[in-house]
Amino acid sequence: xxxxxxxxxxxxxxxxxxxxxxxxxxxxxxxxxxxxxxxxxxxxxxxxxxxxxxxxxxxxxxxxxxxxxxxxxxxxxxxxxxxxxxxxxxxxxxxxxxxxxxxxxxxxxxxxxxxxxxxxxxxxxxxxxxxxxxxxxxxxxxxxxxx
Numbered sequence: 001x002x003x004x005x006x007x008x009x010x011x012x013x014x015x016x017x018x019x020x021x022x023x024x025x026x027x028x029x030x031x032x033x034x035x036x037x038x039x040x041x042x043x044x045x046x047x048x049x050x051x052x053x054x055x056x057x058x059x060x061x062x063x064x065x066x067x068x069x070x071x072x073x074x075x076x077x078x079x080x081x082x083x084x085x086x087x088x089x090x091x092x093x094x095x096x097x098x099x100x101x102x103x104x105x106x107x108x109x110x111x112x113x114x115x116x117x118x119x120x121x122x123x124x125x126x127x128x129x130x131x132x133x134x135x136x137x138x139x140x141x142x143x144x145x146x147x
Contacts, residue, residue: 030080031139033087048087051128052095054121060099061107062118067125068092074133077140 033041051067058065068091072084106112 029143031078031083032080033083044087045090048091049094051125052091053098054125056095056098056102057106058118058121058125060102060104061112062122065122065125067129070129071132074129075136078136 033044036044055065055067058067068088072088076084112118
């Protein structure tokens with residue numbers, strides 16, 4: 001897999017993980033989930049699952065990270081609205097399912113508190129927002145990544 005293709009997968013995973021439906025810019029062409037072959041789309045869905053899990057853990061153990069809202073603000077100019085709607089719907093469904101099954105006792109477990117898991121998850125999501133924003137800006141400047 002080429003470096004550009006890996007970047008595109010990572011970018012789509014980050015964009016899709018927290019995007020809200022919003023109109024984007026027409027130039028360059030907005031990124032779509034349909035730009036990826038099925039095996040790479042599977043990777044995107046797996047990452048969306050993981051990010052939803054992180055967000056649920058933070059919300060239930062500490063405070064809502066508002067990852068989804070922050071992320072869409074960071075990348076909405078780059079993503080095709082239908083892709084945003086599809087992934088946001090999946091993300092929200094997955095987060096709701098995880099939240100219903102999440103045991104709050106996890107938050108007070110020794111390994112959670114001693115290993116500073118909440119801060120690590122928060123940092124991971126914060127970094128994803130920054131990374132997605134930077135990739136979006138680079139894409140808007142160059143249009144590179146969809147060849």
